[in-house]
Each structure stands twice: as structure tokens, then as C-alpha cells.
Amino acid sequence: MHKSVPYLVTCLLGLTLAGCASLTGTEEMPAPKATAAADKTTDAPPPVEYTDFEPETLYLLLSAEIAAQRGRYDITLVNYVRAAKQSRDPGVIQRAMRIAQSLNGDNAQKQLADLWLEVDPDSLQAHRISAIQAVKSNDLQTALYHMERIMEQGGDADFDSLAAMASNLPPEQQRELLSLYKGMSLRHPNTPELDYSIALLLKITGQPDQALDRLKPLLAKNPNFQPAIILRGDLLYQTGEKSSALDYLLANTRRFPGNRQMGTLYGRMLINEGELQAAQDEFSRLVQQYPDIPGLRLSHALVALENGQTDLAREELTRLAEQGQQVNEANYYLGRIADQAGNTEQAIGYYQSVEEGNYYFPALARASSLLAENGQLDDAVDRIRRLRDANPRQAENFWLLEVNLLLDRGHQQEALSTATEALEEHPDNIQIRYARAMLFDTLDQPAKAEADLKQIIEQDPENAVALNALGYILTTRTDRLREARSYIEKALALAPENPAILDSMGWVLFLEGQIKPALEYLSRAWAAYPDPEVAAHYGEALWMSGAEDQARIIWQKGLDQAPNHDVLTETIDRLTNGGGQ
DSSP: OOOOOOTHHHHHHOOSSSOOHHHHSOOSSOOTTEEEOOOTTSSSOOOEEEOOOOHHHHHHHHHHHHHHHTTOHHHHHHHHHHHHHHHOOHHHHHHHHHHHHHTTOHHHHHHHHHHHHHHOTTOHHHHHHHHHHHHHTTOHHHHHHHHHHHHHTTOOOOHHHHHHHGGGSOHHHHHHHHHHHHHHHHHSOSOHHHHHHHHHHHHHTTOHHHHHHHHHHHHHHOTTOHHHHHHHHHHHHHTTOHHHHHHHHHHHHHHSTTOHHHHHHHHHHHHHTTOHHHHHHHHHHHHHHOTTOHHHHHHHHHHHHHTTOHHHHHHHHHHHHHTTSSHHHHHHHHHHHHHHTTOHHHHHHHHHTOOSSTTHHHHHHHHHHHHHHTTOHHHHHHHHHHHHHHOGGGHHHHHHHHHHHHHHTTOHHHHHHHHHHHHHHOTTOHHHHHHHHHHHHHTTOHHHHHHHHHHHHHHOTTOHHHHHHHHHHHHHHSSOHHHHHHHHHHHHHHOTTOHHHHHHHHHHHHHTTOHHHHHHHHHHHHHHOOOHHHHHHHHHHHHHTTOHHHHHHHHHHHHHHOTTOHHHHHHHHHHTTTSOO
């Protein structure tokens, strides 16, 4: 028919993406239609003969392997997909799939999975891959079709994994998935994984009470189904039954001491409820059981730190850092421990060892502040600038850090110059522009502050902080009280419980002569945030309403916090004619 060329040639060419069975004995997937024939006349390994391919298919396979050897994996994948379609050979299909997966080739995986199911409709692996690709394409109905086929053949359909992924889906798709799961549950009643997944989806879609109802019969029939136990504890806590949730998880963590997820949930709930010693005990138990899980050790260290057990926290954090686990988090908290102990140089060293992650900029900010306190402000600024030059993608964060550092050290003009320079490069950065607006206000340039704040609001009309700042500046710096109140009212509508905005609203109403409503807002602001400036405003409104004794009480509480607060002391002197309190 055609000239036979053994498939072993591809192995001799050097398979870059996978080994070859005839050479290594460890091939994970079978070679296409391989059959071995022993040569009993020699001591050499028996020769391997392979079923022939059509010349075009064989050419595609050989060129694919050569391309792989040369690093052209795109060509390798294209040729393997074509060879799989031409040959419909299970071995070629599986090898092509493995290549597609290693290259994250979703389109190729979908094509190959479809082909695989044509050749072998019962392949669990092909159904599983088809389900994954359908989820990625947001085709939930198709995904569940393949998962149902897996379940019917006795395989693990991973219903719970798909349900857990739903938290990242848009709400309408979450509801669609829930409906599909409910329909499948009717076709396959008494399937614990499906009932659990439905309860999880009910939680995700904001129906915790219905989720609890769904779990009751499930746990009655399957009292040891641990994922459902964890979910029930979480739901009890979410629905406000916090004591019941803690008791339930305490009992079940003792029934299932090896369940790390359950123990971790229980420990975090204890932290949320302020039961820090119990939380520490729980994480200590988990660390003893799972000594190689860095996240547990970090949680144990942080709870110990909250409990004032600094030595234990330091020991755990040092161990993490030395083992190369959670290094940035460990160094940050080791820096805080040294910082609080007054070991400035050591603290700086730890903070500067934080190289990435969520703690990078907080650590850099604190290290810079400590350097400045040591009289090394120029060194701190130079380091920030070098890091900014080396990390241009994060330049805006470095600019903001430099501005804040200069502000903290009282270098207002330098901070203003830095903010202006930063805005020349990043004119749309709201944080830097807001910082500059506050600088302009401090430097008695309200018109420029107003311009910056209006630009922020133009970019972000629902920026409650900028709306409030603009309204407050207009209140205190101009006679445009009606305009000021309009901005503050917009801010308050966006953040009705924000104490700074409540204070602004109370103060503008007071200046308009509306003392009674002003007192309502100012009292709420004071209750939420007893700040010296709020004390000044609230006290003055009380004083003008005739409640002088109450005003003095509020002022004294403000003075206890800041005896030399400019606004507060000016208010007291002005209203009491300098005659004391």
C-alpha cells in the first residue's frame, strides 16, 4: 500500500514534549496502535513494530516532532491536531490532547475532545475535558451534559467544583446554573454531590436560608458528608446564628480532626468573634497536624501576635521565612514586631525584605518612614525613586508613596512639587490628584483645590470622598453654602453612614442657621467618630443651642485626644471669650 516507516522514528528524533515508551518505559499515554514482537535470538531489547499510517499522516507526525525539537510548539500542535483528525487513532488523539493541554490551547482541546468522543463515546477523560471547555465558554448546559455522562458511568463528575466556581460568574449565569442543577437533581434524586452543590449555589445566589433547608435532608441521610457540614456551619454564621455555628463546628472539628478546611473555618470564625485564645488553640492544633501547610502556620503566628505572645509569633514567622514559605508576609510581620519593640534598624531590614504581594507597599511605606525618622529622608526618597524607575508599571504607587512620605514629614512644598510632577506623567490618577487638592487647601489655595476636586468628580461622578471634600472646602473657605451643601448631599447619598460626611452636612447646616438638623447630623458624626474637629463643630452647635455644659463636655473629650488641636482650641477660645472652660 505504501512504504512502512516505524513510529519509533519520532522517538529517535527526540520528543521534546513527552517521553517515548520504547526508549524510557514510562510513556504516560500509549503510542498509536503499538504491538510488540519479541526477537528471541538476541539479548538486545526486542524490536517494536507499529501499524502503518497514511503517508500524509506520518509526515504530519514527523514534522510535528521536529518542530517540537526546535521549540516551535505552535506548529507541533497544529500538525498533531491535523494528524489526529486524519487518523482518528486513539493514541494520536491522546498525545495531541496532552500537547494542547500543556500549551493551554483551549480551541484545540475542544476539537480533540469532540473527536475523541466520536471515536470513544464513553471516554471519561474526553467528557471531563469537554465539560471544562464548555465552562470556559460559559456554555453551562453543555458542561453539565458531559458531567452527567461522567456520573452515569460511575466517575467523579466534580459537580461541587463547578458550583464553587460559580462565585466568579455573573448573577444571571449563577441562576442558570442553579436551575440546571435542580433539573439534574430531579433526574438523579438522592445524589449527595448534587444536593450539596445546589445548597452551595443557593448560598452564592444570596439564599442562605434556602441553602440550609436543602442541607437538612442531605445531612440526615449522610451525617458524615463533611463538605455539607462545613457549608452548614458557614451558613449558620452567615444567617446570624453565630453561637450555633461555633458550637456546631467545634463538635464537628472534634469528630473530623483531620479536616483542615473545617478547622480553618472554625478558627477564622473564632477570630471574628474576638475569641483569640480559642482561635490560637485551634490553629495550634492544625499546625501540629499539618506542619507543612504554610498558611496555617502564618494564621497561628498572627493570632499569637494578636494575643500578645510575641515570642511565639516571632518563632513561627522566622521559621516560615527560613523555609522560604510565605516569605513576604512573614518579613512584614517580623518587621512590625521589631518596629513595636523599638528595634528600628532590624525593622527596616525586615520591611525592605518584602519584595512583592499585598504587603509590599505598606512595608516600603513604613521602612521609608523609619528612615525619615532617623534623619535619612533623602535616602528614603532616593530609594523610592530608584524603585519607581525599576518598576515603571507601578510608577503611580511609588509617586503616591513619595508624596505621602513628604507630607508626613511636614515637607508640604516638596510634596506639592512631587504631586504636580506625578500628575504630569499620570494626569488621570485620582489618588495623587486628591492628595494635591488637600495640599492646596492646607496651603490656603482653595481655588486650586476646588479645580482638582472638580476634575476628580468629572472622572468619577460617584466619588463620595471627593464630593465631600469639595463641599467642605466650599463651606469653610467661601460663602457658597448652597453649592457646598449640594455636593455634600450627593456624597451623603452615596455613603450615608460616613462620619466625615455627616460632620460636613451638620456643619454646613449650622452655618446656614439650621441648628436643630445640624445637631442631628453632628451627634451622629460624633457617635461614629469622636474626632477633635468633630468635637469643635458639635460643641459649637450645642453651645449656640444653649446646651453650654454639654458643649464643654464634648470639647473636653476632644482636648483629651489632642490638647493643641487648632480648630478645637480656636473654637473654644472664640466662644468662651478666652475665659477658659
